[in-house]
Amino acid sequence: MIVAGCDIGSLTTKLVLFDGKKVIASSIIKSKPKPEDGAYEALEQACAIATVNQTDIVYCVGTGYGRKRVPFAQDNVSEISCHTKGAFYLYPNVRTIIDIGGQDCKVISLNDRGEVDRFVTNDKCAAGTGRFLEVMAKVLKVELQELSNMAKKGNDAITLASACTVWAQADVIKYLNEGMPKENIALGVCKSMAKRVGVLVNQARIKRDVCITGGVAKNTAVVKELESLLGVTILKITNVDPQLTGALGAALFAYQKAGGV
Amino acid sequence: MFDEFRQIAQSISNEYIQNEKKKGSLCIGYTCSYFPEEILHSLGILPYRIKGINVSSLSVADAAFGPFICSHPKCLLQHFADGDYSFLDGIIVTPGCDSMRRIDECIRKTAVNLDLPVVPPFFFHYAVPHKITEYSIKWLVEELQRFIDEVTKHFSLSFSYDALKQSIRFYNQLRAKIEKLNSLRMEQPPAVSGADAVAAFVAGLSMPREIFLQKLDAFLSHLETQPYNNRVRLMLIGSANDDVELLSLIENDNAVVVADTLCYGPRLEIDYVDEVDEPLHALAVRYLNHSHCPRMYGGYKERKAKVVEAIAKARVDGVILQNIRFCDLHGAENGLLERDLEQMGVPCLRLEREYGPLADYERMRMRIDAFIERMEVRRYVCDRP
Numbered sequence: 001m002i003v004a005g006c007d008i009g010s011l012t013t014k015l016v017l018f019d020g021k022k023v024i025a026s027s028i029i030k031s032k033p034k035p036e037d038g039a040y041e042a043l044e045q046a047c048a049i050a051t052v053n054q055t056d057i058v059y060c061v062g063t064g065y066g067r068k069r070v071p072f073a074q075d076n077v078s079e080i081s082c083h084t085k086g087a088f089y090l091y092p093n094v095r096t097i098i099d100i101g102g103q104d105c106k107v108i109s110l111n112d113r114g115e116v117d118r119f120v121t122n123d124k125c126a127a128g129t130g131r132f133l134e135v136m137a138k139v140l141k142v143e144l145q146e147l148s149n150m151a152k153k154g155n156d157a158i159t160l161a162s163a164c165t166v167w168a169q170a171d172v173i174k175y176l177n178e179g180m181p182k183e184n185i186a187l188g189v190c191k192s193m194a195k196r197v198g199v200l201v202n203q204a205r206i207k208r209d210v211c212i213t214g215g216v217a218k219n220t221a222v223v224k225e226l227e228s229l230l231g232v233t234i235l236k237i238t239n240v241d242p243q244l245t246g247a248l249g250a251a252l253f254a255y256q257k258a259g260g261v
Numbered sequence: 262m263f264d265e266f267r268q269i270a271q272s273i274s275n276e277y278i279q280n281e282k283k284k285g286s287l288c289i290g291y292t293c294s295y296f297p298e299e300i301l302h303s304l305g306i307l308p309y310r311i312k313g314i315n316v317s318s319l320s321v322a323d324a325a326f327g328p329f330i331c332s333h334p335k336c337l338l339q340h341f342a343d344g345d346y347s348f349l350d351g352i353i354v355t356p357g358c359d360s361m362r363r364i365d366e367c368i369r370k371t372a373v374n375l376d377l378p379v380v381p382p383f384f385f386h387y388a389v390p391h392k393i394t395e396y397s398i399k400w401l402v403e404e405l406q407r408f409i410d411e412v413t414k415h416f417s418l419s420f421s422y423d424a425l426k427q428s429i430r431f432y433n434q435l436r437a438k439i440e441k442l443n444s445l446r447m448e449q450p451p452a453v454s455g456a457d458a459v460a461a462f463v464a465g466l467s468m469p470r471e472i473f474l475q476k477l478d479a480f481l482s483h484l485e486t487q488p489y490n491n492r493v494r495l496m497l498i499g500s501a502n503d504d505v506e507l508l509s510l511i512e513n514d515n516a517v518v519v520a521d522t523l524c525y526g527p528r529l530e531i532d533y534v535d536e537v538d539e540p541l542h543a544l545a546v547r548y549l550n551h552s553h554c555p556r557m558y559g560g561y562k563e564r565k566a567k568v569v570e571a572i573a574k575a576r577v578d579g580v581i582l583q584n585i586r587f588c589d590l591h592g593a594e595n596g597l598l599e600r601d602l603e604q605m606g607v608p609c610l611r612l613e614r615e616y617g618p619l620a621d622y623e624r625m626r627m628r629i630d631a632f633i634e635r636m637e638v639r640r641y642v643c644d645r646p
Contacts, residue, residue, distance in 0.1 A: 065623050080631035104624070116635045118603070120611075121628055 002052060003059045003258055005250025006042060006073060007082065008035045008066025011102030011130060012215065014244050015042035017050050017057070018251035020260050025050035026244050035066035043072065059258035061250040075257060080108055080119050082249030083213050088114035089252055090245070091235055095207035098197060098226070098234070099245070100216035102130040105197055107204035120204045127163045128196030130215050133222070135165055136189040139172050140182050147186055151221035154187030163196060187221070194225035201230055211235035217242035263457050266480065270463035270505050271314060273345045277468040281307050282348055287416060290346060290381070292337065292364060293355035294524050294552050295389045297544040299534070300409060302470065303428040304418050309349065310466035310525065312503045313337045316617050321375065325367040331360040331587045332616040333501055338367050341379045351383030351412070357556055358590050383415045391558045393549050401545040425540045433533045435470060438477045440531035445484055447519050447575035452484045455497065455518025456508035462526040463503050489517045493636040494576055497521040498568065498598065499583040499591045500616070507614075510625060511581060516633050519575040522568065528553040529567045555594040564594070565601060572607060578636045579608040581629070585616045608635060 002024070007014040008031060017025045027045035032038035039062075047054055054072070062070030063082040070076065083099045088110060097108040105128045109117040122128055137144045158175050160168045168189075175185050193216075212234050216222055218241075227234050240248060269275045278288060288307040291298075298308040313336025316322075321342035322335035340346055356362035365386055372379035388404055390397035413420050442461060445452040461480060465473040493516040497508070501524035508518055522528050532551040535543040553564055572580070580602055582595035592613070599609045610632040614625060 065627065078627055078631035078634055080627070081634045115638050116631065118608075119631060 001058050001255070001258060001260060002050075002056050003251055003254035003260070004043070004046070004057045004061075004072075005082070005247040005252070005254055006039050006060060006062050006070045007064040007079065007244075007247035007250060008039060008062065008069060009064045009079075009102050009246075010104075011134075012243065013038035013042045013064075013066070014247040015039070015046045016240075016244055016247040016251045017046050017052070018248070018255060020255055023240055023244075023248065023251075024052075026241065026247070028241065028243060031066070035069035036071045039066070039070045039072070059254040061254040061257065063246050063250040075253070077250060077253050079246045080106060080116060082246045082253065084108055084110055084114065084116050084249065085252045086245035086247075086249030087211050087213055087237075089248065090237055090239065091209060091211055093209045094211045094235065096201070096204065096210040098201060098210065098212045100128070100130060100197060100212070100214045100222075102134075102215065105129050105200055107200050109204055109207060118204065120200055122196075122200060125164065127165050127168070128193060128200065132165050132168070132193055132196075133189065133216065133219060135169055136172060136186075139169055139176070140186060140189075142182075142186075145218070147189070148219040148221040150183050151186040151190040154181070154183035154185075156184050156187075157191050158185050158188030160188055160192040163192075168192065190219065190221040191225050193219075193222050194229050197222075197226060198229045201226075206230060206232065208232060209235055211237060213237065213242050213245035215243045263460070263480075263483075265476070266457070266460040266464040267505055269467055270460045270503070272467075273312060273315070273340060274348055275468060277472055278307065278309070278348060281469060287350045288348055289351035289353065289383065289412075290349045291353040291355070291387070292334075292361055293357040293387075293389070294528075294554070295355060295357065295548050296353055296387055297405070297548050298470070299425060299428040299432050299544060300405065301412075302431065303424040304412065304416075304420060306350075306412075306416075306418075307469055308466075310463075310503075311337050311340075311346070311352070312463070312467070312525075313340065313616060314504050316340060319617075321371055322367075325371050325374075326360075326363060329587055330363070331358075331500070331585045333585055333588075334360045334364045334367075336617050337364060338371065341368055342371055342375065342377065344377070346381070347378070349381045350416075351385065352381050353385045353387045353408070355387045355389055357389070357554070358588070360587070383412065385411060390549065391556060393557065393560075398542070398545045398549055401549055402541045405541050405545060422540055426536070429534045429536055429540060429543065431470070433536065435465075435474050435477075436527075436531045436533055438474060438481065439465075439527050441481055442477065442484075443520075443527055443531065445481070446517075447571075449576055450490045450492075451494075451517055451519050452489075454489055454508075454512055455495075455521065456505050456512055459502075459508050459518075459521070459523065459526060460505045463505065466525065492517040493633050494519045494578045495633075495636075496568070496572060496575065496577040496580045497523065497583065498580060499523075499595055500585040500588045501525060502583075502616075504616075507583075510622065511629055513626075513629075513633075515637070516629075519577060520571045522553050524552075524554065529571045555590040561594065561597060565598060568598065568602070569605070572602075577607070578639070579610065579632060581610050581612060581632070583612040583614055586613055608632070608639065
């Protein structure tokens with residue numbers, strides 16, 4: 001039995017195909033202005049990789065901000081529940097999930113059954129989310145994926161006084177104009193990001209084990225700063241792309257809803 | 262009936278107000294639930310609880326208030342600046358909280374700056390104590406008398422205690438109906454959705470109360486056939502809300518708000534005014550004691566006890582603690598309630614939001630959906646053999 005989970009986020013659309021034992025294919029594409037188009041494209045890509053027909057998929061659950069716009073989904077579940085499901089499936093000992101997505105950040109506490117105990121989310125703005133890193137990478141004229149490596153080469157991090165993405169951007173431009181090495185600026189950006197997320201984690205009252213999901217989990221410089229700030233080791237998801245955790249959770253819900261155990 | 266209440270609740274003016282104005286009736290707006298409508302009613306004046314809904318721009322209010330203040334009074338001010346409250350003959354401003362107190366100076370300053378008839382002909386600053394003591398009740402009685410003196414002088418009206426007693430009796434009848442509505446929504450299953458109940462409460466503050474009483478009667482007789490089965494039962498706590506859409510957003514298809522402490526509603530209990538006591542004293546006692554608002558000093562334990570009682574009575578699965586950004590009163594109290602209710606095993610969701618058009622609809626939707634899913638899992642686990 002093949003099921004699918006489709007996570008339409010603010011920046012990327014993710015799709016996972018699951019056969020009850022393992023992820024058989026996945027795809028990550030940029031979200032489209034029309035969420036349905038992104039969902040179809042992600043589905044086509046994943047089906048091509050798995051060499052299955054779309055009609056082979058017996059059930060699909062949508063999640064993410066566009067969860068109600070997945071045209072081929074039979075049901076939808078919030079991303080908080082889906083990230084919880086996905087992370088607990090991968091690491092049954094996980095009790096705190098830090099999910100940093102494109103435009104929001106969530107910290108979720110789980111109980112021993114893998115159910116959501118409580119959660120906190122960023123409320124005020126997009127600071128401490130993937131969008132913050134994206135804007136800073138653009139100012140530094142590097143690809144988002146390069147930001148982490150650049151930060152690792154820094155040795156004297158700049159301080160960003162403002163939590164606001166726009167004001168922080170102005171600070172970064174000021175440092176660039178002063179001739180500050182880009183590596184130190186990148187390190188300062190990652191530290192600033194970690195501080196914003198750290199505030200949220202402290203609100204949620206951290207319980208071990210801790211893991212990180214979402215696109216920003218791939219930025220190892222931010223994860224390292226976060227570990228240092230919180231004084232915990234953060235589990236890195238390695239067996240699937242951490243950005244797919246929500247889509248994986250949706251696929252697991254789909255499997256359950258389709259009658260799988 | 263549901264639709265009419267919603268329509269009235271979601272509009273600033275309505276045909277009933279327009280009809281009253283055509284007949285030459287006076288209409289006075291007020292900003293806080295601590296003002297006793299009975300006094301206006303006894304003088305033949307239509308009381309109107311000022312709303313902030315449907316504002317699409319804060320061009321004037323942002324300039325007058327500045328950025329770091331609750332958006333609810335801003336929306337009220339914007340409506341005045343836009344001329345939407347031109348039907349009001351007077352306004353009563355109360356320092357319910359610091360943000361609401363600033364309506365007083367901002368509305369008058371806006372009138373000067375824009376050279377617009379923003380301020381209605383009658384303007385009264387109605388002060389309400391923050392403590393419930395014998396001397397604060399005595400003080401409030403004097404404040405009510407000061408109001409009566411000023412309003413009767415301004416509009417050349419005559420006040421009588423007999424008329425006030427009649428109005429008190431009428432409002433107690435109205436409260437009995439509201440109590441009935443509130444108890445029906447708490448039933449298992451509830452006979453009315455939270456959105457419909459709140460629509461009725463808010464509509465009732467924007468129309469002649471005799472007409473509201475008739476409509477509420479019809480509404481109640483219609484209700485018994487409208488059950489809401491198998492939904493997650495929520496309680497909504499926090500900042501003032503006159504927006505039915507907030508309730509609809511929360512309830513969606515799988516939840517129902519069975520109780521609330523919102524300022525535009527009856528809050529958690531229906532307190533009747535003593536019909537035997539001296540009328541002004543009876544009003545002062547009822548209004549100062551009743552309102553379940555964190556503006557009152559030292560009342561957290563009592564407020565929490567009422568919330569806990571309502572959670573048990575309405576069989577609440579979870580509590581949403583919302584506050585408008587920069588609402589210090591509810592923001593702080595929600596933190597205490599979250600701590601205490603979670604300790605008691607009551608799941609809570611804290612939401613900070615902007616008042617006004619639901620621009621952050623999806624952000625709120627996702628959090629509420631996740632919270633409701635948490636309740637559904639909890640129910641499933643509890644029901645599991």
